[in-house]
Amino acid sequence: MRSRIYTIISGHFKSWYRSKSNIFWTIAFPLLLIVLFGAIFGSGSTKFDLYLQNQDLNANTPTLYSHGYINALNNTGAFNLHVVAAEQPDPLTYVKSDAQPHNRGQRLLVIPLGFNQTLKNGGNATIQLYMDQSDQASASLAGIVRSVTISYAASIAGAPDHLIVQQVGIVTKNIRYIDFFIPGVIGMTLLTTGVFGAVNTNGRYRELKIIKKLATTPLSKIEWILGMVGYQMILATISLVVILFFGYAIFGVTATIDIYTVGLVVAASLLFPGIGMVLANFVKEAESADAAANAITFPMMFLAGTFWPRETLPDIMKIIANFMPLTYVNDGLRDALIYAEPAQALTNTLIALGLAAFFIVLGSVLMNWKEE
Amino acid sequence: MSDNVPAPLPGQSDKVVQVDKLSKKYGDNVAVNDISFSLTKGEVFAFLGPNGAGKTTTVEILECLRNPTGGHARVLGYDVSKRSDQAEIRKRIGVLPQDFNAIDRLTVRENINYFGAMFKHQLDADKLIELVDLKDKRDEQFKKLSGGLKQRVGLAVSLVNDPYVVFLDEPTTGLDPRARRDVWGVIERLKSQGKTVFLTTHYMDEAEYLADIVSIIDHGQIIASGTPDQLIDSHGGKKTLIIRDAGEEGLKQLPPGLPKAELRNAGDIAIPLHNGELTNILMSLGQTPLRDKEIEVRRPTLDDVFLNLTGRRVSEEGN
Numbered sequence: 001m002r003s004r005i006y007t008i009i010s011g012h013f014k015s016w017y018r019s020k021s022n023i024f025w026t027i028a029f030p031l032l033l034i035v036l037f038g039a040i041f042g043s044g045s046t047k048f049d050l051y052l053q054n055q056d057l058n059a060n061t062p063t064l065y066s067h068g069y070i071n072a073l074n075n076t077g078a079f080n081l082h083v084v085a086a087e088q089p090d091p092l093t094y095v096k097s098d099a100q101p102h103n104r105g106q107r108l109l110v111i112p113l114g115f116n117q118t119l120k121n122g123g124n125a126t127i128q129l130y131m132d133q134s135d136q137a138s139a140s141l142a143g144i145v146r147s148v149t150i151s152y153a154a155s156i157a158g159a160p161d162h163l164i165v166q167q168v169g170i171v172t173k174n175i176r177y178i179d180f181f182i183p184g185v186i187g188m189t190l191l192t193t194g195v196f197g198a199v200n201t202n203g204r205y206r207e208l209k210i211i212k213k214l215a216t217t218p219l220s221k222i223e224w225i226l227g228m229v230g231y232q233m234i235l236a237t238i239s240l241v242v243i244l245f246f247g248y249a250i251f252g253v254t255a256t257i258d259i260y261t262v263g264l265v266v267a268a269s270l271l272f273p274g275i276g277m278v279l280a281n282f283v284k285e286a287e288s289a290d291a292a293a294n295a296i297t298f299p300m301m302f303l304a305g306t307f308w309p310r311e312t313l314p315d316i317m318k319i320i321a322n323f324m325p326l327t328y329v330n331d332g333l334r335d336a337l338i339y340a341e342p343a344q345a346l347t348n349t350l351i352a353l354g355l356a357a358f359f360i361v362l363g364s365v366l367m368n369w370k371e372e
Numbered sequence: 373m374s375d376n377v378p379a380p381l382p383g384q385s386d387k388v389v390q391v392d393k394l395s396k397k398y399g400d401n402v403a404v405n406d407i408s409f410s411l412t413k414g415e416v417f418a419f420l421g422p423n424g425a426g427k428t429t430t431v432e433i434l435e436c437l438r439n440p441t442g443g444h445a446r447v448l449g450y451d452v453s454k455r456s457d458q459a460e461i462r463k464r465i466g467v468l469p470q471d472f473n474a475i476d477r478l479t480v481r482e483n484i485n486y487f488g489a490m491f492k493h494q495l496d497a498d499k500l501i502e503l504v505d506l507k508d509k510r511d512e513q514f515k516k517l518s519g520g521l522k523q524r525v526g527l528a529v530s531l532v533n534d535p536y537v538v539f540l541d542e543p544t545t546g547l548d549p550r551a552r553r554d555v556w557g558v559i560e561r562l563k564s565q566g567k568t569v570f571l572t573t574h575y576m577d578e579a580e581y582l583a584d585i586v587s588i589i590d591h592g593q594i595i596a597s598g599t600p601d602q603l604i605d606s607h608g609g610k611k612t613l614i615i616r617d618a619g620e621e622g623l624k625q626l627p628p629g630l631p632k633a634e635l636r637n638a639g640d641i642a643i644p645l646h647n648g649e650l651t652n653i654l655m656s657l658g659q660t661p662l663r664d665k666e667i668e669v670r671r672p673t674l675d676d677v678f679l680n681l682t683g684r685r686v687s688e689e690g691n
């Protein structure tokens with residue numbers, strides 16, 4: 001005897017892969033987005049980003065030697081210099097928060113107060129270069145900074161060893177836009193396949209009287225819902241694997257799949273179909289339910305930080321984003337796959353699982369299996 | 373398949389369906405109003421009525437999809453209102469819902485096996501495909517089939533658990549005459565296999581052609597029941613003599629002393645026949661130019677029965 005749930009899963013799955021538009025929306029479209037967005041925003045310029053704080057000011061103007069040094073750095077043409085105001089008390093934290101949304105490398109060079117004076121007096125001045133040793137660009141960047149420094153020191157004092165570059169290691173993951181984007185695309189795909197899948201298999205199947213027919217057989221409502229969720233989990237796993245594979249193959253995005261990733265995929269395969277079921281039960285006509293699904297998924301996609309960080313949203317939108325279930329799935333996926341932040345991943349996974357339980361139960365209770 | 377045998381009920385084991393003073397209200401709307409009837413094993417029963425008469429409501433109560441608000445109904449001896457009995461009913465009945473569509477992107481065969489897998493035992497898909505005459509379309513996706521073929525897939529699906537009784541809710545509505553005939557063919561085959569069939573329809577000719585017993589339902593109430601012949605004999609009225617294509621002119625050529633004739637269907641003359649009048653009328657017609665026309669005697673149909681009982685006719689769309 002074949003299991004009923006297995007039959008339902010395989011029926012949904014066959015219907016899925018036999019539809020070209022399904023394949024497009026669940027596989028080809030996300031990949032297209034990745035390639036497009038990756039090509040537009042993903043590859044930074046060939047220059048190195050370098051944040052620079054010049055603390056050696058005299059009445060708000062750079063001192064002679066500090067100015068000269070900055071010019072020397074600039075003249076190499078190797079750097080995009082981003083100035084950090086001298087008043088900034090904690091330049092490193094500032095750099096960390098500023099670099100990510102602008103998709104820049106997190107490196108900071110600090111010219112200390114008294115730089116000019118020390119050199120004039122023939123003393124040894126120290127410049128601090130903060131950077132992540134694991135940053136792929138670190139070796140070449142440090143090399144350039146060092147050679148600029150040596151030749152500058154030689155030119156002003158005739159003594160190259162008067163100027164010392166002190167390299168300070170900082171731990172950052174250099175997150176590129178594409179690293180940020182890929183978990184978002186996964187979240188978006190889970191959202192759309194889940195919501196639209198449930199609208200289709202509940203709203204449309206009801207219109208076609210397939211559900212009515214099934215309700216006259218020994219199949220129970222619970223088995224039907226389990227079948228749908230099982231199918232969604234398979235689909236979610238396929239999406240995740242395909243997107244991560246292409247992210248790695250095309251852009252070298254390396255992701256860690258851990259227990260939270262699994263938890264989030266499970267949560268998403270309950271949460272989004274649950275939302276779809278609630279919709280399909282409130283909006284009885286399948287076509288209107290489809291429209292309602294569009295009306296819900298699109299704003300959610302944009303506000304929940306799929307395409308760009310929520311930090312860049314206006315405040316009111318940030319507040320709205322907190323009420324979007326996708327926010328927690330996206331954040332959790334980023335924490336788990338890219339940032340390797342288990343504590344944050346756990347929080348987001350738990351929130352997503354809680355929302356999932358709520359929506360799948362609500363959707364199941366609302367669903368009329370028999371009498372309309 | 374021992375668990376497929378319905379529980380025998382003493383003294384009434386051949387009653388497949390028993391409905392007793394059944395009612396269903398939706399708010400203030402009484403969709404089914406105190407109806408009673410029964411189905412005997414091996415019978416084709418037609419529930420005949422216009423749109424909104426309460427056919428689907430009744431069938432779906434028997435299929436345990438809706439709860440009655442009054443009265444009782446038993447299917448294969450099991451009570452449709454009892455939860456534990458409902459599970460037993462579901463194993464043993466076959467259902468074709470009104471406007472049913474199978475799953476678009478599954479093939480004919482896959483659809484049969486899909487619904488078959490919901491039961492403990494299922495009939496061989498190929499045998500069912502043969503029964504509904506879909507051998508060439510076996511591996512075609514459902515969405516690519518024409519309306520008539522789709523409906524035959526629905527029939528196959530409704531038989532997949534080798535049911536004791538099959539409920540077919542308007543199986544031919546919306547089909548062209550040819551496709552309707554094909555569906556009739558399948559139902560006749562079921563009948564010859566001894567299956568009990570509960571059919572709803574608003575087509576009078578369908579009920580007349582297929583059914584052993586017809587119950588006419590209107591506004592939630594059964595207004596007449598019996599074999600088609602019984603219904604026609606008792607409510608159909610008189611036979612009619614028809615003279616084809618005679619027109620206004622023909623009316624003037626009629627010999628005097630006939631019952632009142634009327635013109636129908638663009639030119640046919642209809643003359644109601646009283647018992648024993650036929651020979652006299654024909655003889656007198658033989659004296660007129662009308663003798664060269666096509667002349668036939670028409671027996672009343674269920675259409676006439678419905679007209680006589682309700683004062684209305686049911687249109688092709690069922691209104």
Ligand SMILES: Nc1ncnc2c1ncn2[C@@H]1O[C@H](COP(=O)(O)OP(=O)(O)OP(=O)(O)O)[C@@H](O)[C@H]1O
Nearest residue numbers: 372398403421422423424425426427428429430690
């Ligand atoms: N779920 C429902 N809620 C409220 N009223 C309903 C419901 N289903 C049917 N009705 C009403 O009950 C009456 C009988 O409907 P039913 O569907 O049983 O008729 P039917 O004979 O099957 O008609 P049709 O030929 O159109 O299928 C109609 O007035 C209909 O509007």
Ligand SMILES: [Mg+2]
Nearest residue numbers: 427428429470
């Ligand atoms: Mg109906």
